[in-house]
Amino acid sequence: MTLFEVFDWLEQTPIGTLIRDSSWLFPAIESVHLLGLALLGGAVLMVDLRLLGFGLPGKTAGELVDQTRPWMLGAIATLIATGIPLFLSEAVKCYFSDAFWLKMGALVVALGFTFGVRDRIAGRALVIWQQRALASASIAVWLTVAAAGRWIGFS
Amino acid sequence: MLEFCEWLATTAWSIGLHxxxxxxxxxxxxHVLSIMLFVGTISxxxxxxxxWTFRDVPSSEVVSRIVPFTVAGFAICMVTGALLFYAIPVRTYLSIFFRIKMAVLVVAGINVWLIHRHLGRSPVEWDRWPRPPLRARLAGAVSLACWTTVIVTGRLIAYNWFDCDRQPQPDWVNWLAGCPLE
Structure with missing residues (x-):
């Protein structure tokens, strides 16, 4: 089975068909997807702003990582739970969309960087340029995910 | 207002952008990216x-340290939003979702003004309370509800279910959307 055939099969799943046949399901799920994105932006920025020297001065970046984690995970869960049905409804279009593949690539990088790098070392004693690099990379990669995600709709 | 939008739609930059x-x-x-900054931080x-969070940080400190970024995000949202309106003025002006969004924006603005008037003064008694009093919690809930509605109705402007050129529509839809019917 080729990758295209997999995508074609995914599009024919009951969830994909249900959403395609409905005039309001896609917009409704899309709206919740956007709300999750807004929350994600807040959760990411609470830590990154602190690393950049703004945000809440009374807390260390490490404390902020811990305290925003439930919101971060909630946002990601919302985005994945809504993103999968959106994808299923137009999997073949996604297959041919550069924006889709860019988004998925950036998403893997963003998740790996956030949980594997940023959150692990944000609490350590870092010098200013390290903090700035960490925050800038985090903001850049998540904005890429969001922008590429929006662009799927234009293709 | 409709005439103004119709004129706006004839300007070269509006057509060009569209x-x-x-x-x-x-x-x-x-516009979407600025929502992450704006609604993300205000959340x-x-x-x-x-x-619900940062319970050991004074409320006034969270406001004074975070809201400047909310304002920056809001400014970008306003500029990009105005451009989006400028690109498609007539249809947007006659969109029921756009109108609900604008009305909720006004409610959200009044709520922001009330919070600011209260917290902007000399430190309030409940500044360090982990759980602020009912009025403050209510303001937070109203704010979240407003921005949620603004995002959802904003996204729905793109859909044409209630467009004026799709008749018949229920009377209340035509009334709310201001459809110019013969």
Whole structure:
């Protein structure tokens, strides 16, 4: 089975068909997807702003990582739970969309960087340029995910 | 107002933006990205007012340290939003979702003004309370509800279910959307 055939099969799943046949399901799920994105932006920025020297001065970046984690995970869960049905409804279009593949690539990088790098070392004693690099990379990669995600709709 | 929008739609820049292959999507993407900054940051201020997070940080400190970024995000949202309106003025002006969004924006603005008037003064008694009093929690909840509605109705402007050129529509839809019917 080729990758295209997999995508074609995914599009024919009951969830994909249900959403395609409905005039309001896609917009409704899309709206919740956007709300999750807004929350994600807040959760990411609470830590990154602190690393950049703004945000809440009374807390260390490490404390902020811990305290925003439930919101971060909630946002990601919302985005994945809504993103999968959106994808299923137009999997073949996604297959041919550069924006889709860019988004998925950036998403893997963003998740790996956030949980594997940023959150692990944000609490350590870092010098200013390290903090700035960490925050800038985090903001850049998540904005890429969001922008590429929006662009799927234009293709 | 409708005449003004009709005139707006005839201006060269409006047509150019509407028909451009990349500018319109770019502006729309910038609009979405600025929501992350704007609604993302205000959400955490609201969570603090609700007593859901940063409970050991004074409410006034969360407001004063985070809201400047909310304002910056809001400014970008306003500029990009105005451009999106400018690109498609008549249809947007006659969109029921756009009108609900604008009305909720006004409610949200009044709520912001009330919070600011209260917290902007000399430190309030409940500044360090982990869980602020009912009025403050209510303000946080109203804010979250407003911005949620603004995002959802904003997204729905793109859909034409209630467009004026799709008749018949229920009377209340035509009334709310201001459809010019013969």
């Amino acid at each position: 028909e451009s292959l990349y500018m319109y999507p770019l502006v729309e993407t910038a 955490f201020v609201d969570f603090r007012l609700l007593g």
